[in-house]
Amino acid sequence: MDWYPLLNSLRIAALACALTFCLGIPAAYYASRLPRVVKGALDVVLTLPMVLPPTVVGYFLLLIFGARRPLGMFLTQYGIRFVMTWYGGVLAAATVSFPLMYRTARGAFEAFHEDLAYAGQTLGRSNTWIFWRVRMPACRSGILAGVVLSFARALGEYGATSMLIGYTPGKTATIATTVYQLWRTDNEAEAFFWVMINLIISAVVLILVNLLENPSQKEVRE
Amino acid sequence: MSLLVDIEKKLGDFSLKVDLEADKGITGILGASGCGKSLTLKCIAGIEKPDKGRIVLDGQVLFDSELHIDLPPQKRNVGYLFQSYALFPHMTVRQNILCGMGKDKSKTSKKEALARVVRLLSLEGTEQLYPGQLSGGQAQRTALARILVSGPKILMLDEPFSALDTHLRERLQIEMKSLLSDLDETVLMVTHSRDEAYHMCSRLAVMDAGRLQDCRETKNLFGDPVSICAARLTGCKNIAPAVKKGDYLVEIPDWGICLTTASPVKDGLKAVGIRAHYFNAKTDHNSFPVLFTADMEEPFEWVLEFRYPDQAPDTPSLWWRIPKDRVPGQRPKTLGIAPANVLLLYE
Numbered sequence A: 001m002d003w004y005p006l007l008n009s010l011r012i013a014a015l016a017c018a019l020t021f022c023l024g025i026p027a028a029y030y031a032s033r034l035p036r037v038v039k040g041a042l043d044v045v046l047t048l049p050m051v052l053p054p055t056v057v058g059y060f061l062l063l064i065f066g067a068r069r070p071l072g073m074f075l076t077q078y079g080i081r082f083v084m085t086w087y088g089g090v091l092a093a094a095t096v097s098f099p100l101m102y103r104t105a106r107g108a109f110e111a112f113h114e115d116l117a118y119a120g121q122t123l124g125r126s127n128t129w130i131f132w133r134v135r136m137p138a139c140r141s142g143i144l145a146g147v148v149l150s151f152a153r154a155l156g157e158y159g160a161t162s163m164l165i166g167y168t169p170g171k172t173a174t175i176a177t178t179v180y181q182l183w184r185t186d187n188e189a190e191a192f193f194w195v196m197i198n199l200i201i202s203a204v205v206l207i208l209v210n211l212l213e214n215p216s217q218k219e220v221r222e
Numbered sequence B: 001m002s003l004l005v006d007i008e009k010k011l012g013d014f015s016l017k018v019d020l021e022a023d024k025g026i027t028g029i030l031g032a033s034g035c036g037k038s039l040t041l042k043c044i045a046g047i048e049k050p051d052k053g054r055i056v057l058d059g060q061v062l063f064d065s066e067l068h069i070d071l072p073p074q075k076r077n078v079g080y081l082f083q084s085y086a087l088f089p090h091m092t093v094r095q096n097i098l099c100g101m102g103k104d105k106s107k108t109s110k111k112e113a114l115a116r117v118v119r120l121l122s123l124e125g126t127e128q129l130y131p132g133q134l135s136g137g138q139a140q141r142t143a144l145a146r147i148l149v150s151g152p153k154i155l156m157l158d159e160p161f162s163a164l165d166t167h168l169r170e171r172l173q174i175e176m177k178s179l180l181s182d183l184d185e186t187v188l189m190v191t192h193s194r195d196e197a198y199h200m201c202s203r204l205a206v207m208d209a210g211r212l213q214d215c216r217e218t219k220n221l222f223g224d225p226v227s228i229c230a231a232r233l234t235g236c237k238n239i240a241p242a243v244k245k246g247d248y249l250v251e252i253p254d255w256g257i258c259l260t261t262a263s264p265v266k267d268g269l270k271a272v273g274i275r276a277h278y279f280n281a282k283t284d285h286n287s288f289p290v291l292f293t294a295d296m297e298e299p300f301e302w303v304l305e306f307r308y309p310d311q312a313p314d315t316p317s318l319w320w321r322i323p324k325d326r327v328p329g330q331r332p333k334t335l336g337i338a339p340a341n342v343l344l345l346y347e
Helices: A004-032 A036-051 A054-065 A070-077 A086-111 A114-122 A127-138 A140-155 A159-165 A175-184 A188-212 A215-221 B037-045 B093-099 B107-120 B136-148 B166-183 B194-200 B218-223 B228-233
Strands: B003-011 B014-022 B025-031 B052-057 B060-064 B078-081 B154-158 B186-191 B203-208 B211-217 B238-241 B243-246 B249-252 B257-260 B271-274 B291-297 B301-307 B318-323 B334-337 B343-345
Touching: A004 A036, A004 A086, A004 A140, A004 A175, A004 A188, A036 A086, A054 A070, A054 A086, A054 A159, A086 A140, A086 A159, A114 A127, A114 B037, A114 B078, A127 A140, A140 A188, A159 A175, A175 A188, B003 B037, B014 B025, B014 B037, B014 B203, B025 B037, B025 B194, B037 B052, B037 B078, B037 B154, B037 B186, B078 B136, B093 B107, B093 B136, B107 B136, B136 B166, B166 B194, B186 B194, B194 B218, B203 B218, B203 B228, B211 B218, B228 B238, B228 B271, B228 B343
Parallel strands: B014 B211, B025 B186, B025 B203, B078 B154, B154 B186
Antiparallel strands: B003 B014, B003 B052, B052 B060, B203 B211, B238 B271, B243 B249, B249 B257, B271 B343, B291 B301, B301 B318
């Protein structure tokens, strides 16, 4: 039994999720403070990967990072190649799942009651302290929802991934591409096995989220 | 302990112009919602930036547009009690209060300060609760405790009682007033309720459409509002344009009557106001026939609407408010007003 697709899928999803968190939270925070018109324009750009077919996203990624493209050639000099490598899968999954993180977190930041930040300021607390100790915890459920959604989306990524990194067993194979490959080659039983694996992971993630919700917090909200 | 504010700010069509001095004791700003009361507090706290002017607290310049001084809220030492109390929802009462203390304090002194303020504000037993589990009064006291431990030079209260139920409100006003007088702080409070303002504030300023008018002794302001807007905000129901007819005589064309006054009428009179409580069926002063048109029963008072026979048809009826135990068996034919109760309004 070759467990590589499971390992590969998990590390791609985890890294992609971490990447979207680091980029999506600041983007969401700054976008939530922008004037309406600018925000609308920025929204279109940052949300496009969610509405475009993943294959189109993959096409654009190949346009940018392809081996014969300027950026691709430049990166190759330093030994970084996103095409046909497993970490190319991180790039593809992060691109596709970014809008989910950005939009959910932005919604949470916009719903934040600004008086809480002002209260922190008049109490002498720094803006950094307020961000990490008040704003982020107060927006916690929205941000957590963004993390889960983008992780789940990254785990299920197929289109952009197969465009950018293809399917090489033991190198770039993920659960999603493996299922397709096995089905295509009439290996129905094994395909079903991987489908079940995927189902279990998704269910575990969702259960974890429910457990993470602090009981005392729930009480407060009720 | 003194606050000096002289600022201007434009926000679209709205313009704010505030000139205010506050000393020890409770100074109030009375105004309808949207008149710029909260904006004034936010400018003092450094949350909003005025276009120009000067804010000085205890000799320290917080803002000066000419000297380009604009201290961040963190450096202003201003205690701001928000209308919603702005307690951090994910922290317990204890953690919320600790947020008000600087990092420089040692652990033991923090503990002592916490115990002291918890006792002072009767928050014993709530330390481990989250804001969502507190009653309105407890939440208010927690927010106040958090502010007090930060050692502010001035306390600013933004509609402090508006989030509370009516039956709690009056009791908490009494509690808050005695607490604040014990603390001996400079307090600036904004409210839209004239009862609250009258009860809490020793000095009062009236705010209308972004303009803050002269700040005076509260009783003085209620007794002689001088401006139409102050008369209305302090609860005067009957206001009509008036013309000076003599040194102690004014004509009110809308009502079709002339009234004698106790104090001399100055030039530039705009209107007169008569509080609904001050009509009297028994007096001979300023007594005129009246026609009752409608009445409204309140728990302890009657509000009787009436018109003067020669009153202009498209003007509102007048209000007479009378305690139930003093309502005459028969509606009186005439109503009078003591000359001292005719409020002369000049602006």
